[in-house]
Structure formats: structure tokens, C-alpha cells
Amino acid sequence: MNSVSQPPRWARRLLAWLHPWDTLEEVEGDLxxxxxxxxxxxxxxxATLRYLLNVVSVLPPFVRRRQRKEEYSQLSILKPIMIRxxxxxxxxxxxxxxxxxxxNILGLALGMACSLLIFLWIQDEFSxxxxxxxxxxxxxxxxxxxxDGKVEASPGTPGLLADELKKEFPEIAYAAGLSWEEERxxxxxxxxxxxxGRAAGADWFKMFSLPLLAGSAETALNAPANIAISRKLATNxxxxxxxxxxxxxxxxxxxxxxxxxVFEDIPKNGSVTYDYLLSWSDLLRHNEWLKEWGTNVxxxxxxxxxxxxxxxxxxxxxxxxxxxxxxxRNPGMEKRGLDVQLFLQPYQEAYLYSNFKNGYQNGGRIEYxxxxxxxxxxILLIACINFMNLATARSVKRAREVGVRKVVGxxxxxxxxxxxxEAMVLTALALVIALGLVWVLLPTFNSLTEKxxxxxxATASFWFMLLGMTLVTGLIAGSYPALFLSSLNPIRVLxxxxxxxxxxRLFRQGLVVFQFALSMLLIIGTIIVYRQIDFIQTxxxxxxxxxxxxxxxxxxxxxxxxxxxQELLRMPGIQAVTKMDGTPTNGFGSTGNVQWPGKxxxxxxxxxxxxVDYDFTKTLKVNVTGRDFSSDFGADSANxxxxxxxxxxxxxxxxxxxxxxxWGKRGTxxxxxxxxxxxxxxxxxxxxxxxxGQGKIIIVRIKPGQTKQALAxxxxxxxxxxxxxxxxxxxxxxxxxxxxxxxxxxxALVNYFAFLAIFISCLGLFGLAAFMAEQRTKEIGxxxxxxxxxxxxxxxxxxxxxxxxxxxxxxxSPVAWYGMSSWLQNYAYKxxxxxxxxxxxxxxxxxIALLTISxxxxxxxxxxxxxxxxxx
Amino acid sequence: xRRTYLGEFEExxxxxxxxxxxxxxxxxxxxALEEHTGRIVTFGTVHNTLIRLEEKGFVKSELGGATAxxxxxxxxxxxxxxxxxxxxxxxxxxxxxxxxxxxxxxxxLSGL
Numbered sequence: 004m005n006s007v008s009q010p011p012r013w014a015r016r017l018l019a020w021l022h023p024w025d026t027l028e029e030v031e032g033d034l035x036x037x038x039x040x041x042x043x044x045x046x047x048x049x050a051t052l053r054y055l056l057n058v059v060s061v062l063p064p065f066v067r068r069r070q071r072k073e074e075y076s077q078l079s080i081l082k083p084i085m086i087r088x089x090x091x092x093x094x095x096x097x098x099x100x101x102x103x104x105x106x107n108i109l110g111l112a113l114g115m116a117c118s119l120l121i122f123l124w125i126q127d128e129f130s131x132x133x134x135x136x137x138x139x140x141x142x143x144x145x146x147x148x149x150x151d152g153k154v155e156a157s158p159g160t161p162g163l164l165a166d167e168l169k170k171e172f173p174e175i176a177y178a179a180g181l182s183w184e185e186e187r188x189x190x191x192x193x194x195x196x197x198x199x200g201r202a203a204g205a206d207w208f209k210m211f212s213l214p215l216l217a218g219s220a221e222t223a224l225n226a227p228a229n230i231a232i233s234r235k236l237a238t239n240x241x242x243x244x245x246x247x248x249x250x251x252x253x254x255x256x257x258x259x260x261x262x263x264x265v266f267e268d269i270p271k272n273g274s275v276t277y278d279y280l281l282s283w284s285d286l287l288r289h290n291e292w293l294k295e296w297g298t299n300v301x302x303x304x305x306x307x308x309x310x311x312x313x314x315x316x317x318x319x320x321x322x323x324x325x326x327x328x329x330x331x332r333n334p335g336m337e338k339r340g341l342d343v344q345l346f347l348q349p350y351q352e353a354y355l356y357s358n359f360k361n362g363y364q365n366g367g368r369i370e371y372x373x374x375x376x377x378x379x380x381x382i383l384l385i386a387c388i389n390f391m392n393l394a395t396a397r398s399v400k401r402a403r404e405v406g407v408r409k410v411v412g413x414x415x416x417x418x419x420x421x422x423x424x425e426a427m428v429l430t431a432l433a434l435v436i437a438l439g440l441v442w443v444l445l446p447t448f449n450s451l452t453e454k455x456x457x458x459x460x461a462t463a464s465f466w467f468m469l470l471g472m473t474l475v476t477g478l479i480a481g482s483y484p485a486l487f488l489s490s491l492n493p494i495r496v497l498x499x500x501x502x503x504x505x506x507x508r509l510f511r512q513g514l515v516v517f518q519f520a521l522s523m524l525l526i527i528g529t530i531i532v533y534r535q536i537d538f539i540q541t542x543x544x545x546x547x548x549x550x551x552x553x554x555x556x557x558x559x560x561x562x563x564x565x566x567x568x569q570e571l572l573r574m575p576g577i578q579a580v581t582k583m584d585g586t587p588t589n590g591f592g593s594t595g596n597v598q599w600p601g602k603x604x605x606x607x608x609x610x611x612x613x614x615v616d617y618d619f620t621k622t623l624k625v626n627v628t629g630r631d632f633s634s635d636f637g638a639d640s641a642n643x644x645x646x647x648x649x650x651x652x653x654x655x656x657x658x659x660x661x662x663x664x665x666w667g668k669r670g671t672x673x674x675x676x677x678x679x680x681x682x683x684x685x686x687x688x689x690x691x692x693x694x695x696g697q698g699k700i701i702i703v704r705i706k707p708g709q710t711k712q713a714l715a716x717x718x719x720x721x722x723x724x725x726x727x728x729x730x731x732x733x734x735x736x737x738x739x740x741x742x743x744x745x746x747x748x749x750x751a752l753v754n755y756f757a758f759l760a761i762f763i764s765c766l767g768l769f770g771l772a773a774f775m776a777e778q779r780t781k782e783i784g785x786x787x788x789x790x791x792x793x794x795x796x797x798x799x800x801x802x803x804x805x806x807x808x809x810x811x812x813x814x815x816s817p818v819a820w821y822g823m824s825s826w827l828q829n830y831a832y833k834x835x836x837x838x839x840x841x842x843x844x845x846x847x848x849x850x851i852a853l854l855t856i857s858x859x860x861x862x863x864x865x866x867x868x869x870x871x872x873x874x875x
Numbered sequence: 876x877r878r879t880y881l882g883e884f885e886e887x888x889x890x891x892x893x894x895x896x897x898x899x900x901x902x903x904x905x906x907a908l909e910e911h912t913g914r915i916v917t918f919g920t921v922h923n924t925l926i927r928l929e930e931k932g933f934v935k936s937e938l939g940g941a942t943a944x945x946x947x948x949x950x951x952x953x954x955x956x957x958x959x960x961x962x963x964x965x966x967x968x969x970x971x972x973x974x975x976x977x978x979x980x981x982x983x984l985s986g987l
Binding site: 026028029030031032033034035036037040056057059060061065066067068069070 | 900901902905906917918919920922923926927929930938944945946948949950951
């Protein structure tokens with residue numbers, strides 16, 4: 004070349020390095036030629052500049068690639084024809100390996116059925132109370148009480164709070180109180196029945212979306228004699244909702260109420276239940292004490308105002324404004340060492356977030372929702388891992404197929420598509436089975452969880468969930484075989500020199516460890532939950548709940564209680580009878596208004612309080628030092644019984660005979676009752692005071708083994724004395740079981756899930772053991788020929804798995820310990836987590852694993868070595 | 876038949892290839908562009924356009940023999956295919972027909 008100057012060398016290198024190789028030669032030539040041309044026309048500087056610019060213009064990403072003539076365009080893996088092909092091949096493979104496919108599909112189906120049930124349950128939990136049109140504006144007003152160095156949150160508020168708040172704060176559009184549930188006797192003509200309901204403020208139906216079938220939200224609860232009833236009651240008593248309007252209902256055989264509205268039955272996913280609502284004015288008329296600002300029994304609901312632009316009032320600002328509202332109404336409170344602040348809880352959250360610790364929200368049912376969500380994912384994951392493991396187990400056989408496919412020209416994408424497709428087909432089959440399983444199991448599941456879950460075929464979310472679950476499961480399950488098998492080198496596979504690398508083995512071992520760690524977590528969880536529930540249910544409560552009945556006192560039973568008791572004690576099977584304000588296990592009202600000489604006036608101790616009748620300790624079978632109330636002592640109406648905790652808090656060394664003043668009335672302590680649990684084991688035993696008086700619940704102690712006679716006696720006497728009221732009674736131990744209802748349900752569910760998880764894991768182990776045995780067929784053959792015993796071969800094969808299970812135990816134990824001890828924190832009285840639980844769970848896991856593996860190992864060990872060695 | 880879209884720059888480059896009659900390659904096309912239309916474009920633009928025209932089937936190319944002047948590198952010479960020439964003719968015909976439809980006064984007015 005005769006050119007004087009050359010373009011910069013680095014630019015040429017850059018070009019050579021980055022430009023597509025198939026157009027490089029011509030471009031280099033063209034650019035050189037152009038350089039010479041520019042050089043001649045405008046000199047070296049211009050030429051160099053232009054050269055650089057043009058080099059850049061032919062570098063990626065600016066340059067276009069020339070398609071190679073010899074390159075065939077690959078079929079896209081998502082072309083319909085390819086998808087059809089995947090499905091066909093998948094189907095052939097499934098049909099060809101029936102036992103493997105069955106294990107796979109069964110595992111997946113179980114996992115999916117389980118997750119589906121949990122999903123439906125979670126969906127149902129979230130739907131509770133979420134159906135109100137004004138939902139986002141609805142709040143519960145709650146109290147945060149500071150006393151005795153403690154903070155406690157209480158949903159109970161003064162009876163007058165709702166109306167006063169509405170007057171005081173313009174942000175509140177509506178406010179209504181809601182009382183406790185009461186069972187009362189309704190009579191209409193000849194019809195006589197017990198119904199459960201409440202009292203609610205006049206704004207109730209304006210706030211909550213409960214369709215009115217008759218009457219209007221304005222007038223439903225605005226007069227003292229008004230009663231709103233559900234569709235069910237209207238139909239039962241009057242035939243139809245319309246016919247019920249304006250009719251009168253006699254309640255408690257005493258007062259008449261007029262039906263002012265008929266509302267639709269409370270939906271299954273409503274947390275507050277009632278079949279009738281009485282007006283707030285009626286409630287206040289019958290319970291003058293509710294007008295006291297110091298009471299905190301009924302609940303208060305408010306609805307925030309929404310302005311014209313649809314913007315709701317700010318709850319945080321309202322909360323700040325009303326925080327000290329109660330102090331302004333009840334000035335004496337602080338002197339007694341009690342401070343009460345109001346706060347707001349979003350109504351729709353109340354169901355899931357109902358636990359409070361130290362006065363602040365701390366979980367609730369949402370914890371169970373999360374727990375089960377995690378369990379669902381775990382179980383599905385275990386099923387997916389099985390699938391991966393089993394697919395790898397078959398990979399020795401499949402490797403050859405992959406090799407042939409690759410040689411014939413299948414690309415890696417194509418193979419990935421094929422394996423994922425296969426997983427999808429299996430998942431889809433599993434889904435069909437899972438849906439069937441759920442369909443069959445749903446009634447059982449519903450009765451176990453006391454839900455009313457139905458398949459909601461019409462909702463998009465259900466289908467979306469199914470689709471999502473299938474896709475995700477298929478992808479996860481198919482991912483490993485797809486990525487692993489598609490990466491195999493066809494030449495080595497077909498030459499038979501392929502070795503499954505240590506990476507693959509490690510991965511598989513990791514999967515097994517993970518799987519078993521999850522199972523172990525569930526086993527340990529099950530044992531601990533079971534032990535705690537057992538502990539609660541068998542723990543000595545301090546009173547004997549076997550053979551005790553709760554009878555509600557109504558009508559003549561209340562007015563002529565003395566005669567009733569006397570008559571009853573003469574009947575067969577009855578040992579003792581007394582009366583209390585509530586049932587012994589459900590707690591009572593509390594009061595801080597108790598004085599004694601030497602009391603520290605700056606602290607306020609809340610005492611559980613109940614009136615009781617004579618024979619209180621005899622009926623409950625609690626120990627008492629001193630004496631019980633007795634008709635032999637005329638002055639007992641001014642005296643008190645306290646429990647041991649109360650004695651400790653008061654600080655009397657020897658309390659009997661010492662003075663005590665409650666609600667300004669002075670009396671003497673005549674006895675100290677041994678501590679017994681007044682409410683669930685979630686809370687510690689509180690100080691308790693009993694006074695002689697008229698309670699609402701009659702407690703009957705049955706003579707041991709004479710339940711039948713006792714019930715008959717009760718029935719006869721009640722019908723004779725109190726014909727206007729149907730007799731209702733409950734067994735104390737049943738009522739007690741109800742306290743731990745959610746624990747029992749959770750315990751049972753966790754039980755089933757743990758079993759499932761272990762079962763699915765074992766399916767996986769079974770497959771893996773088959774894989775191992777298959778891989779080592781030759782080795783086993785040689786060993787046997789050289790004289791190894793069957794036992795030593797079984798040991799050889801099992802050893803590997805046992806190591807993995809051991810690692811799983813080591814990993815899961817601390818996690819389980821941590822998880823379970825935080826669950827036990829919910830209880831004031833709980834079991835210790837002992838080491839043997841972990842040992843037991845570990846032994847169980849090892850035992851089950853051994854059992855699973857041994858089948859395959861023994862089969863392998865017993866095989867005739869001639870067969871395995873002949874092929875070489 | 877599916878009409879293949881031909882962009883304005885593609886059209887110009889295609890015409891240049893036709894003008895150069897077998898002598899068209901990267902350098903001559905860009906020089907002709909500069910010379911006849913005054914457009915100075917980067918080499919990459921011309922290169923890409925030629926490749927695209929080839930993909931669309933309007934030109935075909937082959938590597939010429941090696942010559943000493945470019946350091947022994949071969950050049951890729953482009954020729955218009957039958958499809959390409961037909962596309963050019965169709966465009967010209969279309970333009971012609973459209974021109975016939977323009978009322979003379981509109982252009983005169985707007986030209987003022």
C-alpha cells in the first residue's frame with residue numbers, strides 16, 4: 004500500500020475484536036478504502052476522525068448481523084406443534100414408567116390437596132368481616148388501661164361512650180355500642196325457645212351492611228321496646244320476614260317487644276353473631292350500672308365521616324384527640340392509680356389481630372394464618388423436591404434418551420421445554436386428583452375447623468390460584484431435571500462414560516436434608532402442641548370440673564332459687580348446688596374499688612369479682628382455709644372470701660378475720676380459697692373476691708357416676724317449677740374445652756399436616772433409594788461375588804441416607820426449639836421443651852427413613868449378582 | 876403478494892446499487908450517496924441498510940476477488956434482484972400516478 008498514513012491501530016483492533024466475524028473482512032476493507040479516500044480529500048485529521056466515527060457505527064449494538072446461510076432457524080420452544088410434542092412425549096414417559104409416575108403424581112396430588120385446603124382456609128379467614136360496605140371507615144374503640152404497673156388492652160368500654168363520642172367529635176359519622184351475647188327465652192303464642200342475641204346502638208344498621216328485609220335502619224333500634232330479629236327467627240316464629248313486622252315477642256316471660264326490623268341472617272364469615280338485637284336504651288334501662296363511667300363491659304364501634312370528595316377522616320388524628328376523653332368524664336380515676344386511654348382498632352382487622360400484649364397489638368389469628376401459609380408452602384415444596392429427586396433417579400435411563408435427542412439435533416431449550424412440559428403434565432394430573440381429594444375431604448375439613456368453606460368455582464381468584472399453583476409447582480418440580488439432564492454431553496452419554504458429578508449429588512443430598520428438616524420441624528411441632536394441649540386439659544385447675552353442670556337461672560329458677568335448691572338437693576344424683584355471676588372458667592367482672600388498712604393508694608389492683616351462694620367451695624370442690632359462707636352466720640352478707648393470690652396482693656399474713664372494704668362497704672374476710680384457674684391458661688391466676696349474693700349461673704355438682712339420675716332430677720324439677728322456660732344446661736368440662744378451641748383445631752391440623760409431610764418425604768426417599776441401588780448395582784454385584792453379606796450391603800446403602808437424616812435433625816432442632824418456645828409464650832402456664840422430644844422426633848424420622856430405604860436396599864442386596872454382572 | 880415495506884433511505888440505497896450496476900459495495904454506495912444527494916452518513920448506516928435489503932431479498936451479494944489495494948481483503952459486491960427492481964419500478968409507478976392526481980394549482984400555491 005502506498006498510503007502515507009494509517010488509521011489508528013487500536014481502532015482497527017477494536018473493530019476486529021467486536022465486529023461480527025462474518026462481515027468483518029469486507030467492513031475492514033471498505034473502511035480502509037474510505038480512509039484513503041478521506042485522506043486524499045481532507046487530510047489526515049479529518050480522515051482519522053471520520054474513520055473512528057465509522058468504526059463505532061459498525062460496532063454492536065449499532066451494526067446489523069448478517070444471517071448465516073447455513074444456520075437453520077430453531078423452532079421456538081413455545082410453538083403449538085412443539086407443545087403438542089412435549090405433551091405426547093410426556094404422556095409416553097408417564098405411561099411407560101407407571102410406578103414412578105404413580106409415586107410422583109400421588110406425592111404431588113397429596114401436597115397440592117393439602118395446600119389447596121389451606122388456601123381455602125386462609126381465604127376464608129381473610130373474608131371474615133370484610134364484607135361491609137363501610138368497612139374501611141369502621142373502627143372499634145378500645146381501652147388501654149394502665150394500672151398496677153401493667154398495661155392492658157380491653158375491648159370493653161363504658162355504656163355511654165358511643166353516644167358521647169359522637170356528640171364530641173365531628174369526625175365520627177355514626178357510633179353504636181354492642182353488648183355481650185345473651186341467651187334469652189322468647190315466647191310467641193305457644194312457641195317457646197331460647198335465642199341468642201345482643202343489644203346495639205341505634206346507628207347499628209347504618210354502619211354495618213346487613214340487609215334489612217323489613218323495617219328501616221333509622222327506626223330499627225330507636226325505641227326501648229324495639230327488637231330487630233334475623234330472617235331465621237322471623238321465619239320460625241311468624242312464618243316470613245314481612246309477617247313478623249310489628250308483631251310482639253315476649254322475652255323472659257316478662258316483657259313484650261315489638262319487631263321493628265328483620266335483618267338477613269349473619270353471614271358465615273361474620274365474627275359477631277346475634278339472632279336478635281335489642282335497643283341500647285333498653286339495655287341501659289335494665290343495667291343502670293352501665294351508665295357508670297368506670298364500667299368497661301360493652302363494646303363501642305364507630306364509623307368515620309367521609310367528606311364530599313370521598314376522603315375519610317384521619318383515624319390517627321381522631322385517636323390522638325380522643326385519647327384522654329375518658330379522664331374528662333371520670334376525673335376520680337387517676338386518684339386510684341388508674342389511667343385509661345382510648346384507642347382505635349380497624350374493625351376489619353379485629354378478627355385476625357385480636358391479641359394484645361402490654362396493651363399493644365400482638366398478633367392473633369393472623370399467626371395461625373401465617374403458620375398454615377408456611378406449612379402449605381413447605382408441603383408443596385416437599386412434594387416438588389420429591390419430584391426432582393425421582394426425576395434425577397431416573398436420569399441414568401433418561402440420559403441416553405437425552406443423548407440421542409441431542410445427536411439428532413435437539414437444542415438445549417428444546418430439552419428444557421420437554422422436561423418442564425413433562426412436569427406440567429404430571430402436575431396437571433396431580434391437580435385433578437388433588438381437586439377430587441379436596442372435594443371429598445372438604446366436609447371433614449369444615450367440621451374440623453368449624454368453617455363453611457365451599458368450592459368457589461365462580462371466583463376468578465380460585466382459578467387464578469389453581470393456574471398459579473400448577474405453573475409454579477410444575478416449574479419448580481421440572482426445573483432440576485430440565486436443567487440437569489439438558490446439560491449432559493451427548494457424546495459422553497452415548498459412549499457410556501458419563502459420571503454424575505459430585506455437584507449433582509450434593510444438590511440431591513441437600514434436597515433430602517431440606518425435605519427431612521421440614522418434616523422434622525412438623526414432627527417436633529406436633530409433639531409439642533399435643534403435649535401443651537394435653538397439659539392444659541389435664542392440669543389440675545384447682546377445682547373439679549368433672550361432674551359439674553352450669554344451669555342458667557331464669558324465671559322461677561331465679562325468683563324461687565331457695566326452694567329450687569332445697570328441692571334439688573333432695574333429688575337423686577345431686578351433691579351440691581351454688582350460684583355464681585358467671586361460669587368458674589370464663590372469668591367475671593373486675594373491680595379496683597377495694598380498700599384495706601395499709602393499702603398503697605397509688606396502685607390499683609384489679610380484683611376478679613363474683614357473688615356466690617352458700618356451698619360455693621363444696622360445689623366447686625376447692626380447698627378453703629377458714630370457712631365458706633354459711634347460713635349459720637347471719638352476718639355473712641357483709642363478709643368476703645378471697646383467693647390465695649388476693650391474699651398475697653393485699654399483704655395480710657393471716658387474712659382470716661381481717662377487714663376489707665369493697666365499694667365502700669366494710670366486711671371481714673372469712674376464708675381463703677385455694678387458687679384455681681378462673682380463665683384459660685393463657686392468663687395467670689388473678690386476685691379474686693367473692694361476696695354472698697345472687698348470681699346468674701346455677702352450678703350443680705353431680706354425685707360421682709350418677710350423671711343420668713342427676714340430669715333426670717334437674718329436668719323434672721325445672722319442668723315442674725319453671726314451665727315457661729326451657730331448661731338449658733352445659734357440662735363444665737365441655738365449656739372448658741371450648742376455651743382451647745383454636746388450639747385443639749390447630750393441633751389436629753398440624754397433626755395431619757405433619758403426617759402428610761412425612762409421608763410425602765418418604766415417597767421421595769423410596770424413590771431415591773431405588774436410584775442409589777440402581778446406580779450401584781454393579782458394585783453390589785462385585786461385593787456379593789467377593790462374599791459380602793446381605794446385612795453389610797443393606798447397611799452400606801442405608802448409611803448414606805441416615806447421615807442425611809441426621810444432618811436434617813441437627814438443622815431442624817434449633818429452629819423447632821425457637822419456633823415452639825415462642826408459641827408457648829402465649830401461655831402463662833406451659834410445658835417445658837424437653838430434650839427427649841427432639842430425640843423422639845429424631846428416632847421417629849430415622850425409623851421411618853430406615854423403613855422406607857430398607858425395602859429398596861434389601862431388594863438390591865438380595866439380587867442375584869450374576870444378573871447385574873453379566874452385561875459386562 | 877405481501878408488499879414488502881421499503882423505507883426512504885433503503886429506497887435511495889437500492890437505487891444507488893442499481894446505478895452502480897454490479898460495482899456497488901459499501902464504499903462506492905456511500906461515495907455515490909455523498910456525491911449525488913449530498914447526504915453524509917456513517918458507514919454503519921450504509922452497511923446495515925445493505926444487509927437489511929439483502930434480508931428482504933431486494934439485493935443479492937457475493938464476495939469479489941481479493942485485490943491488493945485493500946490489504947488483500949475482498950469486497951462484497953451488491954446487485955439488484957428481480958424483486959428489487961420490481962419494487963423500485965412499482966414505487967416509481969405509484970409516485971407517477973399520485974403525481975397525476977395532484978391538481979396543478981395546489982402545488983403552485985404552496986410553492987409560492
